[in-house]
Amino acid sequence: MSTHEPMPDSVAGGLPPLGTLVPAVVELAEVAGDDIMAIYRAGPSAVTxxxxxxxxxxxxxxxxxxxxxxxxxxxxxxxxxxxEGCVPDEGARAAPVFWLVDPLDGTKEFVARNGEFTVNIALITQGRPVMGVVTVPAQGVSYWGAMGEGAYRRHAGEMQAQRLHVAVPREAGRPLRVMASKHHFHEDTRALIARMGAHELVQAGSSLKFCRIAEGVADVYPRLGPTCEWDTAAAQAVVEAAGGHVCTLQGEPLRYGKAEVLNPDFVVSAVPLAELLRD
Known part of the structure; x- marks a missing residue:
């Protein structure tokens, strides 16, 4: 997706410009992160x-x-x-425009107290994530991206955000840097990665795997296993605004507001998936 792609008229006519929405949503995600950290710092939490x-x-x-x-x-x-919404909220997924939220992505990481959990807020229109905010409360880092606005990262205390762009895989002959899920790494995933040639594995939790690709420190993240729409939407917007790709194994864009909340298997990559496969 081009970062300069125009906003569809159906969205532009019913919303403030994305450039004006983004700062307010980033601030909201960061405040929610403060709420999370207050509980995190209080010690191990009860888990249901x-x-x-x-x-x-x-x-x-x-x-x-x-x-x-x-x-x-x-x-x-x-x-x-x-x-974490109640069942009636699910009907909103059929709306042409809706917010899609994972208030704490990586609850397992939160419980494990490794800091690799995120807050995810996405704006979906016509099945596409046109804006996304991902914050990492324990690390004091915020990522965001929007159609036509680019992708950015800001560390706590910084006045100026840094513009992000995906890396060029295998430049200077280096191996492909492949993100691997800590909890979902199985033989089908290994087989797909093997088709990409020389590589090295990099691990991270939650939607941080997407953000690593958006900021150019990883090249591809294959996810063959169950995820829900709220797990991926915000980070997909960041990756695409940084010039990357999020698609199914058939090369179709990952879509939202489907009848089924589960995502198909997908790959996040700096370049189109077809360019990475060696057979």
Whole structure:
């Protein structure tokens, strides 16, 4: 996706310009991150489990409440879908424009206390993530990207954000830097990576794997395994605004607001997937 691609008229007519929305959403995500860190610093949290056996903590719920309230105040007419929302929120995924939120992506990382968890907020229109914010509360780093606005990273205390762009894979003859999930690395994934030739593995948790590609320190992240739409939308917007690609194994863009909330298998890459495969 070109970072200079124009906003569809159906979106532009019903929203403030993305460039004016982004700072408010970044601030909201950072405040939600502060809520998470207050609980994180208090020590190990009680963990319950949802129907799908995924973990849930007070930090997930606090960030959910903060973000949903903030987005409803910022854009009252746009529905909000959050991973921690109640079932009626799911109907909003059929709307042409909606917010898609993962208040705490990487709850396992939060419970493990390794700092590799994120706050994700995306704006979806016509099935596409046109804006995304990913913050890393424990590291004090924020990433964001929007169609036509580019992608950026800012560390806590910095006045100026840094413009991001994906790297050129294998420049200077180096091996391909492949992001690998800490919890979902199996034989099908290994086989796909093998088709890409010489490589080295780099690990990270949550949507940080996308951000590593957006900032040019990794080249590709194959994900063959279950993810939900809220896990990927915000980070996809950042990667695409940085000049990268997020597609299915068939080369189709990853889409949102589908009847099924689960994503298909996908690959995040600095260049189109077909350019990486060696057979």
């Amino acid at each position: 489990h949802k129907a799908d056996d995924s973990p849930l903590t007070a930090a997930d719920l606090a960030a959910h409440a903060r973000i949903v309230a903030g987005l409803r105040q910022l854009t009252p007419a746009i529905p909000v879908v959050s991973e």
